Amino acid sequence: MVSMTRIQGAGIGLRSQHYAHILTHQPAIPWLEALSDNYLGGGLPLYHLEQIRAQYPITLHGVSLSLGSADPLNMDYLTQLKQLADRIEPVHVSDHLAWVSVNGHYFNDLAPLPYTASVLHYVADRILQVQDFLGRRILIENLSPYLQFRHNSLTEWQFLAALLDEADCHLLLDINNVFVNATNHGFDPLDYLKVLPIDRIKEIHLAGYEEQDHFLFDTHGYPVQPGVWELYQQALQRFGPVPTLIEWDTDIPSFDVLMAEAQQADTYLCQHHPQN
Amino acid sequence: MSTPPPELSELQKLFYAAIATKDANSIQQLQPQMHSTEHLSFERGLSAYQGSVVGKLSRALEDIYPVCCRLVGAQFFTAMARQYIRRHPSQSPDLGDYGEQLPTFLAQFEPTASLPYLPDVARLEWHWHRIFNSADQPGLDLVALGQVPPGRWPELVLQLPDNSVLMTSPYPVHRIWQVNQADTSSTGTIDLNEGGVNLFLWRDQYETRIDLPNAAEWQLLQAFASGAPFGEICAQLEHNDGIDVTALLPIWVQRGWITGFTLGWDEHSSG
Numbered sequence: 001m002v003s004m005t006r007i008q009g010a011g012i013g014l015r016s017q018h019y020a021h022i023l024t025h026q027p028a029i030p031w032l033e034a035l036s037d038n039y040l041g042g043g044l045p046l047y048h049l050e051q052i053r054a055q056y057p058i059t060l061h062g063v064s065l066s067l068g069s070a071d072p073l074n075m076d077y078l079t080q081l082k083q084l085a086d087r088i089e090p091v092h093v094s095d096h097l098a099w100v101s102v103n104g105h106y107f108n109d110l111a112p113l114p115y116t117a118s119v120l121h122y123v124a125d126r127i128l129q130v131q132d133f134l135g136r137r138i139l140i141e142n143l144s145p146y147l148q149f150r151h152n153s154l155t156e157w158q159f160l161a162a163l164l165d166e167a168d169c170h171l172l173l174d175i176n177n178v179f180v181n182a183t184n185h186g187f188d189p190l191d192y193l194k195v196l197p198i199d200r201i202k203e204i205h206l207a208g209y210e211e212q213d214h215f216l217f218d219t220h221g222y223p224v225q226p227g228v229w230e231l232y233q234q235a236l237q238r239f240g241p242v243p244t245l246i247e248w249d250t251d252i253p254s255f256d257v258l259m260a261e262a263q264q265a266d267t268y269l270c271q272h273h274p275q276n
Numbered sequence: 277m278s279t280p281p282p283e284l285s286e287l288q289k290l291f292y293a294a295i296a297t298k299d300a301n302s303i304q305q306l307q308p309q310m311h312s313t314e315h316l317s318f319e320r321g322l323s324a325y326q327g328s329v330v331g332k333l334s335r336a337l338e339d340i341y342p343v344c345c346r347l348v349g350a351q352f353f354t355a356m357a358r359q360y361i362r363r364h365p366s367q368s369p370d371l372g373d374y375g376e377q378l379p380t381f382l383a384q385f386e387p388t389a390s391l392p393y394l395p396d397v398a399r400l401e402w403h404w405h406r407i408f409n410s411a412d413q414p415g416l417d418l419v420a421l422g423q424v425p426p427g428r429w430p431e432l433v434l435q436l437p438d439n440s441v442l443m444t445s446p447y448p449v450h451r452i453w454q455v456n457q458a459d460t461s462s463t464g465t466i467d468l469n470e471g472g473v474n475l476f477l478w479r480d481q482y483e484t485r486i487d488l489p490n491a492a493e494w495q496l497l498q499a500f501a502s503g504a505p506f507g508e509i510c511a512q513l514e515h516n517d518g519i520d521v522t523a524l525l526p527i528w529v530q531r532g533w534i535t536g537f538t539l540g541w542d543e544h545s546s547g
Contacts (some may be wrong), residue, residue: 013314037369039373042409042410042411048411069288070280100369107366108333108336118281119281147316147322148310148311150310152311183317214317215324
């Protein structure tokens with residue numbers, strides 16, 4: 001297994017539909033991102049992942065840490081995640097600024113948090129515990145909430161910027177989610193990007209949203225939309241060529257479609273020089 | 277350990293009840309806590325989450341139970357899944373853990389009473405799913421077994437793989453399962469009265485298998501599954517001419533049907 005501590009360029013989210021294609025054709029992609037939750041049990045999925053890991057750097061992206069939940073951290077899940085990370089040696093391990101469980105019941109969906117100082121300290125403390133347990137810094141990703149709490153005393157971007165600092169963690173910046181939120185909740189996406197600390201942004205996600213009657217819905221089932229490409233370029237201007245991933249989760253197309261999206265992102269990445 | 281701010285626990289309980297269980301009282305209490313915008317009213321946001329949660333769980337059931345879905349039709353399956361989801365909230369971060377009670381649910385589900393084999397097909401699909409996704413099972417530790425003094429062999433408890441299941445049905449569920457695979461070209465008809473089956477589900481390396489043991493093999497599989505010591509099993513089967521335990525045992529070890537053993541308090545199970 002090639003030891004990898006850094007990634008660059010535009011990667012693609014690994015989906016089981018493409019295992020055979022990747023292993024047979026070994027497409028020229030700088031890295032692949034695996035959904036951690038799919039490999040915790042082992043068996044055939046992990047066997048495939050290890051074969052792919054032998055040839056590509058991997059990042060691990062999860063949905064179930066439930067960092068913002070009032071429930072205690074799920075130590076079984078965290079233990080499984082650590083075992084997977086120890087085995088795969090990913091470049092990054094990431095999850096979301098969200099909660100997915102309460103009272104032991106799981107949403108299996110990402111729910112938003114109230115953005116207050118007390119919640120900020122609580123979540124920061126949990127991220128520190130997770131990082132301590134995993135023995136590495138994690139990346140947290142911004143989500144697209146469809147409901148927002150009236151209690152919010154901070155904006156999402158203020159909350160996020162303060163959290164990165166207090167938890168000493170990194171950011172996986174989902175540009176699609178920033179765009180979707182700005183449209184749905186009526187703010188300027190540049191206000192969002194402006195406050196984020198450049199040195200903590202280690203990865204960007206791009207995906208396609210769906211237009212509902214009155215709002216945008218983050219389905220990850222479409223090509224990246226023009227407005228998101230535009231915002232992406234503005235983000236690159238500010239943050240430099242941050243490694244970028246194409247995410248596609250529903251109605252998954254052929255690998256070539258994903259490659260074309262990644263090449264588009266790569267074209268923009270090449271126009272920006274690293275910020276040191 | 278960090279303690280959650282009290283308002284967080286309360287808000288999350290309310291949010292969960294309003295979305296996952298659609299509890300009217302919780303929805304009413306949640307509304308004043310939430311902020312509406314021009315594009316995204318409370319009702320639209322709530323409905324987006326409600327649809328997303330049910331959609332995720334419903335798709336998880338479709339993935340685990342594709343044959344049941346095919347047998348009743350996608351539309352019927354989705355409607356049935358909604359009822360199941362209302363009754364069985366998810367209790368695991370892993371969507372692969374969701375749906376274990378579907379066979380029992382189907383057995384009591386009036387609208388599918390005319391398909392009496394459906395709960396057993398569901399049972400077969402659940403076992404298949406769990407075995408397919410299970411952790412690798414190391415083979416039997418032959419060195420450790422070789423160190424057991426012959427005098428203690430009767431006390432040995434030989435173990436079937438953790439990721440294996442013995443399943444019985446009065447219907448030919450394995451054939452129903454087979455002809456309803458997405459990639460099958462078989463169009464053969466199945467006589468539901470052709471008799472019951474005993475199935476052994478297990479995994480040969482990465483290949484999940486449904487085997488039909490003969491009567492003698494089935495009896496021996498059941499004996500091992502019961503956890504009886506080897507001496508007791510041999511005594512039970514001594515007068516059964518159809519079973520030659522000493523001949524079958526090396527074959528089963530080779531095949532991967534025996535993967536661990538215990539001897540008194542010494543654990544040598546590889547599970």
